[in-house]
Amino acid sequence: MRARIRFEKQGSLIYVGHLDLMRYFQKAVKRSGIEIRYSEGFNPHQIMSFAAPLGVGIESFGEYIDIDILKEISCEEAIQKLNENMVEGLKITSFKYLNDTDEKCMSCFCAASYKIEDRDNNSYYGFDINNSKTINSLIDNFMSSESIVITKETKKATRELDLKPLIYDFKFKDNAFFMTVSSGSVDNIKPELVLETFYNSINKNIFDMAITRLDMYTSNEAGLVSLSEVGYVR
Amino acid sequence: MRKLALSHDILMKVDKPSRYTGGEFNSVYKDLDKIDIRFAMCFPDVYEIGMSHLGIQILYNLFNKREDTYCERVYSPWPDLHQIMKEENIPLFALESQDPLKKFDFIGITLQYEMCYTNILQIIDLAGLPILQSERTNDCPIIICGGPCAYNPEPLADFVDMFYIGEGEVRYDELLDLYKKHKNSSCYDRNAFLLEAAKIPGIYVPSLYEVSYKEDGTIASFEPKYDDLPSTIKRQLVTDLDSAPFIDKPLIPFVRAVQDRVVLEIQRGCIRGCRFCQAGMIYRPNREKDIDTLKAQAKKLLDNSGHEEISLSSLSSSDYHDLGPLMDFLVDDCVSSGVNVSLPSLRIDQFSLDIMKKVSDVRKTSITFAPEAGSQRMRDVINKGLTVENILNGSDLAFKAGWQKVKLYFMLGLPLETDEDAIAIPELANQVAAKYYEIPKSERNGKCQVTMSTSFFVPKPFTPFQWAPMYEPGEYLRRAKLVNDTMKEQLNRKSLRYDWHEADVTVLEGVFARGDRRVGPAIKYAYEHGALFDAWGDYFSYDRWLEAFDKCGVSLDFYAYRQREIDEILPWDFIDIDVSKQFMIKEWEKAMTGSVTPNCKASCSACGQLVNKCGVCMRK
Numbered sequence: 001m002r003a004r005i006r007f008e009k010q011g012s013l014i015y016v017g018h019l020d021l022m023r024y025f026q027k028a029v030k031r032s033g034i035e036i037r038y039s040e041g042f043n044p045h046q047i048m049s050f051a052a053p054l055g056v057g058i059e060s061f062g063e064y065i066d067i068d069i070l071k072e073i074s075c076e077e078a079i080q081k082l083n084e085n086m087v088e089g090l091k092i093t094s095f096k097y098l099n100d101t102d103e104k105c106m107s108c109f110c111a112a113s114y115k116i117e118d119r120d121n122n123s124y125y126g127f128d129i130n131n132s133k134t135i136n137s138l139i140d141n142f143m144s145s146e147s148i149v150i151t152k153e154t155k156k157a158t159r160e161l162d163l164k165p166l167i168y169d170f171k172f173k174d175n176a177f178f179m180t181v182s183s184g185s186v187d188n189i190k191p192e193l194v195l196e197t198f199y200n201s202i203n204k205n206i207f208d209m210a211i212t213r214l215d216m217y218t219s220n221e222a223g224l225v226s227l228s229e230v231g232y233v234r
Numbered sequence: 235m236r237k238l239a240l241s242h243d244i245l246m247k248v249d250k251p252s253r254y255t256g257g258e259f260n261s262v263y264k265d266l267d268k269i270d271i272r273f274a275m276c277f278p279d280v281y282e283i284g285m286s287h288l289g290i291q292i293l294y295n296l297f298n299k300r301e302d303t304y305c306e307r308v309y310s311p312w313p314d315l316h317q318i319m320k321e322e323n324i325p326l327f328a329l330e331s332q333d334p335l336k337k338f339d340f341i342g343i344t345l346q347y348e349m350c351y352t353n354i355l356q357i358i359d360l361a362g363l364p365i366l367q368s369e370r371t372n373d374c375p376i377i378i379c380g381g382p383c384a385y386n387p388e389p390l391a392d393f394v395d396m397f398y399i400g401e402g403e404v405r406y407d408e409l410l411d412l413y414k415k416h417k418n419s420s421c422y423d424r425n426a427f428l429l430e431a432a433k434i435p436g437i438y439v440p441s442l443y444e445v446s447y448k449e450d451g452t453i454a455s456f457e458p459k460y461d462d463l464p465s466t467i468k469r470q471l472v473t474d475l476d477s478a479p480f481i482d483k484p485l486i487p488f489v490r491a492v493q494d495r496v497v498l499e500i501q502r503g504c505i506r507g508c509r510f511c512q513a514g515m516i517y518r519p520n521r522e523k524d525i526d527t528l529k530a531q532a533k534k535l536l537d538n539s540g541h542e543e544i545s546l547s548s549l550s551s552s553d554y555h556d557l558g559p560l561m562d563f564l565v566d567d568c569v570s571s572g573v574n575v576s577l578p579s580l581r582i583d584q585f586s587l588d589i590m591k592k593v594s595d596v597r598k599t600s601i602t603f604a605p606e607a608g609s610q611r612m613r614d615v616i617n618k619g620l621t622v623e624n625i626l627n628g629s630d631l632a633f634k635a636g637w638q639k640v641k642l643y644f645m646l647g648l649p650l651e652t653d654e655d656a657i658a659i660p661e662l663a664n665q666v667a668a669k670y671y672e673i674p675k676s677e678r679n680g681k682c683q684v685t686m687s688t689s690f691f692v693p694k695p696f697t698p699f700q701w702a703p704m705y706e707p708g709e710y711l712r713r714a715k716l717v718n719d720t721m722k723e724q725l726n727r728k729s730l731r732y733d734w735h736e737a738d739v740t741v742l743e744g745v746f747a748r749g750d751r752r753v754g755p756a757i758k759y760a761y762e763h764g765a766l767f768d769a770w771g772d773y774f775s776y777d778r779w780l781e782a783f784d785k786c787g788v789s790l791d792f793y794a795y796r797q798r799e800i801d802e803i804l805p806w807d808f809i810d811i812d813v814s815k816q817f818m819i820k821e822w823e824k825a826m827t828g829s830v831t832p833n834c835k836a837s838c839s840a841c842g843q844l845v846n847k848c849g850v851c852m853r854k
Contacts, residue, residue: 020489027541
């Protein structure tokens with residue numbers, strides 16, 4: 001049976017890269033005693049997949065792993081056993097079983113929400129005073145244009161990309177920027193890119209960004225749904 | 235959340251920042267107000283190398299079991315961070331608390347290989363301490379070093395407060411108790427502590443001993459400064475491994491360690507007595523752990539780590555008496571619970587092949603032999619018993635079982651070696667390949683691959699070869715070229731491959747291994763001129779060392795190329811490892827006539843180890 005784990009990554013753990021984190025979880029699951037399924041062959045590995053890698057230096061409150069397990073265990077017990085094998089900076093916050101029809105988080109993940117703050121606490125994001133109204137009206141202005149085209153340079157070529165349809169939400173609140181953007185295998189947008197483009201458009205220099213991923217989403221008829229809303233508790 | 239010593243900006247600039255942030259699973263956190271002694275355990279190389287070392291984990295667990303002691307870890311900052319720390323004056327810190335090393339009571343550094351000596355100076359320097367021992371004041375931590383290179387501590391005598399000679403599990407409690415007594419007194423004086431510590435068996439305080447030299451440069455005398463100090467330092471030995479301190483909770487690094495698996499130490503010491511091998515002498519006698527101890531330890535280590543692979547560690551695993559049942563246990567118990575078994579190098583016979591087939595893909599792994607010398611004559615000189623018959627029979631069994639890759643390890647530059655002996659190496663490899671092609675074509679699956687690998691021999695202290703001369707880098711390379719050229723003339727050359735080691739590092743290793751106190755200044759000079767991570771090809775500069783030797787009067791002729799006299803006082807003679815010099819001399823003479831010495835299980839050769847009354851010496 002398949003299950004989905006949600007975890008948080010903070011503090012000094014932000015410096016642990018994705019591959020190292022995967023290796024960490026493989027050992028943690030083993031220590032916890034949860035009977036995870038292994039692949040066949042001479043080099044068996046755990047059937048475990050992450051929704052998406054999190055860049056080094058970024059905190060997160062919403063990261064996801066789908067695993068395939070052999071023996072059922074109560075969700076509460078799973079969370080407890082896993083948390084016994086975590087370290088400061090990592091915390092399991094949810095464990096839910098998936099239905100056969102639920103897609104793997106790696107494939108169905110399509111959007112992510114972020115909070116961006118100024119690492120240098122003393123500045124007001126480049127404005128004279130902390131003025132949420134001003135900033136929000138500038139954001140509204142930015143988002144009201146027909147398109148927000150940027151040039152994206154890849155190793156092969158330079159292409160043009162319209163950010164507007166890929167930004168689902170963008171506001172300034174409680175002294176921080178919040179946004180929800182398209183993510184995943186198709187049209188993956190980094191929050192830094194959106195903010196840099198915005199600051200460019202208002203002729204200001206971008207500040208030193210401290211980024212936190214808040215959650216990751218898939219979509220259904222109703223719209224965006226948090227990956228943690230999928231599945232059921234047993 | 236812990237506050238980190240390095241800023242976000244710096245961590246985002248350097249390679250693999252989690253090398254420096256600590257917080258690993260099973261790392262220990264103690265309340266500083268409740269402890270008396272802070273110990274910083276250091277492996278002087280990069281994090282991924284250091285985290286693979288078993289010894290530090292054993293001591294980490296041992297010290298942290300003491301309620302009054304808090305042991306943390308520190309590893310060499312990689313050159314990118316080293317640069318930043320020097321520029322911005324950031325003091326070196328321990329991983330757990332992120333506190334500067336200067337605040338600690340002890341800094342313990344393990345000496346595993348000679349090429350890390352400049353990294354030792356890096357640790358002391360980045361910690362903000364005087365590199366020279368003589369300049370340290372009462373607020374400086376005590377710097378203590380141990381490990382195999384400590385058996386010739388002299389090249390580092392200028393920099394180290396004390397050396398611990400032998401196995402760490404034995405004397406540390408006594409040393410820490412003594413330190414606590416001094417620290418708690420109203421007038422702590424580091425020299426008074428060192429003076430009393432020097433009387434603990436196994437502890438060597440170089441500043442309390444004086445060396446004088448003869449005109450020819452060899453040692454005239456080596457004396458303690460005071461009468462009540464021991465003139466001989468006794469190597470410390472764990473007599474019962476089954477009850478020795480063990481790692482309950484292995485540290486799990488975030489950055490992938492070189493050994494990303496459980497490493498289970500099954501025994502210490504070796505019965506074989508190969509004459510080039512230092513480990514075989516300094517870890518005598520061979521002491522095995524009981525199989526029930528091992529089964530329990532394996533299970534505990536796997537449960538507490540979550541590792542998916544386990545490997546065995548010992549000098550000669552094939553000699554472990556209960557190897558069969560041990561392998562059965564590992565294969566049956568571990569493989570079924572999703573744990574891979576990584577095999578140590580084993581004698582190649584039907585028994586080990588059966589085991590290997592169970593745990594590895596025969597098409598991908600290789601069979602390894604370590605003949606160490608190409609001709610039987612040379613193998614007798616070095617007392618390595620492997621015969622051509624052993625190798626060819628073993629290869630034959632392996633090939634028939636499906637293996638296609640063989641690896642052969644040799645050394646070049648051994649005493650009494652001639653060009654004929656070097657040529658015998660590729661000829662032997664060729665014979666192995668020929669064995670493969672004896673199998674009918676229909677039963678084979680393509681070509682076989684026989685790889686020869688040679689390193690250049692470095693004479694080490696406390697071996698029968700400690701008097702042997704070394705050669706100039708050009709001569710080592712000439713011999714390697716001879717092997718390479720001869721390989722190209724072999725019938726089965728298309729199935730043969732050859733790689734060889736660096737020659738200039740070899741000579742340097744030789745100078746440090748058998749050096750004396752006069753080598754120290756050259757190490758300091760080299761470090762101050764940029765030498766760091768010398769064990770890493772990318773960072774090693776032979777020219778820089780030649781300059782250091784030149785400026786400091788260190789002669790390669792004297793320390794490396796010269797054959798030493800039997801009656802010479804060697805820099806390490808003051809250490810007693812319970813293997814007598816007479817035994818070494820006898821072995822050196824037997825080597826000259828190609829005469830073989832049987833292994834400890836076959837018969838006792840009275841090396842001197844019997845006084846310890848443990849291990850193989852007591853077997854009936």
